[in-house]
Amino acid sequence: MGTNNKILNEANFLQVLSKSKLDKNDFYTLIFADISEKAFEALAAKARLVTIQRFGMVKGLYIPLYLSNYCNNVCEYCGFSSNNKIERKTLTAKEILVELTDIFNKGFRNILLVSGEWNNFANIEYLKSAVEIVRKVGFHSISVELGALPQEYATMLTVAGAEAFVLYQETYHRPTYKKVHTQGKKMEYDYRIEGQARAIQGGFRKVSFGFLAGLYDVEEEAIEMFEHISYIKKKYWDAEIGISVPRITSAIGVDHTQYQVDDQLYARILMAYRLAFPEATISLSTRETSTFRDGMSDICVTHLSVESKTMPGGYHEEVEQSLEQFSVIDSRSLADMTKVLKDKGYDVHFKDWQRELS
Numbered sequence: 522m523g524t525n526n527k528i529l530n531e532a533n534f535l536q537v538l539s540k541s542k543l544d545k546n547d548f549y550t551l552i553f554a555d556i557s558e559k560a561f562e563a564l565a566a567k568a569r570l571v572t573i574q575r576f577g578m579v580k581g582l583y584i585p586l587y588l589s590n591y592c593n594n595v596c597e598y599c600g601f602s603s604n605n606k607i608e609r610k611t612l613t614a615k616e617i618l619v620e621l622t623d624i625f626n627k628g629f630r631n632i633l634l635v636s637g638e639w640n641n642f643a644n645i646e647y648l649k650s651a652v653e654i655v656r657k658v659g660f661h662s663i664s665v666e667l668g669a670l671p672q673e674y675a676t677m678l679t680v681a682g683a684e685a686f687v688l689y690q691e692t693y694h695r696p697t698y699k700k701v702h703t704q705g706k707k708m709e710y711d712y713r714i715e716g717q718a719r720a721i722q723g724g725f726r727k728v729s730f731g732f733l734a735g736l737y738d739v740e741e742e743a744i745e746m747f748e749h750i751s752y753i754k755k756k757y758w759d760a761e762i763g764i765s766v767p768r769i770t771s772a773i774g775v776d777h778t779q780y781q782v783d784d785q786l787y788a789r790i791l792m793a794y795r796l797a798f799p800e801a802t803i804s805l806s807t808r809e810t811s812t813f814r815d816g817m818s819d820i821c822v823t824h825l826s827v828e829s830k831t832m833p834g835g836y837h838e839e840v841e842q843s844l845e846q847f848s849v850i851d852s853r854s855l856a857d858m859t860k861v862l863k864d865k866g867y868d869v870h871f872k873d874w875q876r877e878l879s
Contacts, residue, residue: 529554538567543797548747551793552740561789568792568821571799580867581802581824582858583631583664584624587833588612588651592637594705596691598733598769600831601637603704610833617651621658623837627855630661630871633687633826638668638707645674649681656682664729668707669716675723685727685763686720688713693745694737701736714749721757728753729763729804734782736769743790747797754798762801763824764794770808770848784813788820795821807851814851815861827858 534554537547551564589611592601600607612620624632634651648667655663664685665678675686692698695710702708717728730750732742743766750762768782791803804824805814814825829849830836853861859869 531556531560534560535563538563538796545744545747545751548793548797549744551796552743552790561785564789564792564796565820568795569819571795572821572823575799576823578867579823579870580818580862581631581870582629582827582855583633583662583824583871584627584629584827585633585635585666585829585831586617586620586624586836587831588617588634588636588648589639590637590833591639592705593639594637594707595703596707597701597703598691598736611647612833614650614654616834616837617654618658619837620834621655621660625658625660627828628871629855630659631664632660632662633664633666634683635666636668638705645677649677652678652681652683664727669713670719670723672719672723675720675725679724684725685729685761686717686725687729687731687763687765688716688720689731689733689765689767690714690746690749691733692736693732693742693749697737717749717753718756721753721760725760727761727763729765729802731765731767734766734768734787735780738780739782739786739790743793747794750798750801762798763804764791764798764801765804765806766790766794767806767808770850788813788817791817792821807849809850811851811853818862818867819865825858827853827855 529550531554533550534556537543537550540547543551589609590601590607591609591611592599592603594602595604596602599605621632632655634648634655636648648665652663652665662685663683664687665683666687669688670678690713692701698710699708707713717730720728730746732746734742736742750764753760754762766787768787791805794801795803802823803821804826805817805822806826807829814822818825828836831849862869
């Protein structure tokens with residue numbers, strides 16, 4: 522990494538906290554330096570200040586809609602893995618409309634469309650149609666999490682109305698990546714890591730980055746993603762950036778985790794990303810506990826998913842839990858989540874408010 526963590530102490534850490542712009546070594550120091558609880562609290566205070574300066578007292582709420590749990594990939598950490606013996610389902614156009622109508626009527630205007638990576642994206646017309654349905658229903662912001670797409674497919678989705686592209690590298694450690702991806706297009710590490718660049722070239726105005734905390738050493742992963750984001754920001758300076766680092770949760774047929782990531786280290790990494798990329802949105806999913814989500818929303822998180830169903834459908838009618846990609850921990854309702862945030866003094870938005878604040 523170019524820095525020996527054994528010589529990083531609290532003085533180095535506090536010096537970095539005084540900076541307004543961070544390089545790789547600074548980011549490394551924020552994560553690896555040996556610090557006291559008081560210094561940790563100083564990091565939290567700085568991260569909260571930067572978040573409020575950039576985003577104000579505003580939190581964005583969104584909801585994911587899973588279109589299909591069919592997938593051609595074998596990934597040992599995912600409930601949708603093609604070798605996992607679960608019931609498979611793909612929403613029809615009618616079912617998509619029904620689900621979206623229910624979601625829209627709850628007040629959501631910011632939606633994330635998610636799908637397993639199936640048929641090597643020969644189903645692009647289906648995905649394009651789904652985006653068009655979302656737009657017709659009246660949603661203001663459409664994000665997609667569909668895997669690493671060819672540029673021409675990205676263009677088709679942006680023309681249809683999608684604006685934000687979400688892609689998790691899963692792990693930046695090549696040996697681990699090879700170990701956990703044993704079948705399908707997702708085996709191609711380089712193709713996946715170039716996914717954000719192709720999405721921007723295809724017209725997406727915002728791209729989000731992430732890795733799955735628990736597959737490999739989380740501190741090393743954080744450094745690698747810092748470099749990935751820095752590269753994209755340098756090459757595509759006008760692209761908006763999003764960050765999400767979910768921790769592995771259980772699902773049917775899934776090995777839970779090999780690397781434990783405790784709350785303090787996890788929080789420290791998210792706060793370090795806030796200082797390194799002040800303008801980036803940081804999302805926290807319902808994989809996390811309500812206590813942790815509430816705490817981090819006070820510090821550096823700007824976007825929270827709510828009422829998530831991680832299987833195709835589930836909003837209009839009950840769907841079997843066996844269809845889900847991963848288990849949800851924070852199951853609070855939209856009303857409950859909104860009340861928690863408003864009681865803390867936050868203005869809650871259900872659409873892409875970042876554009877309005879820019």
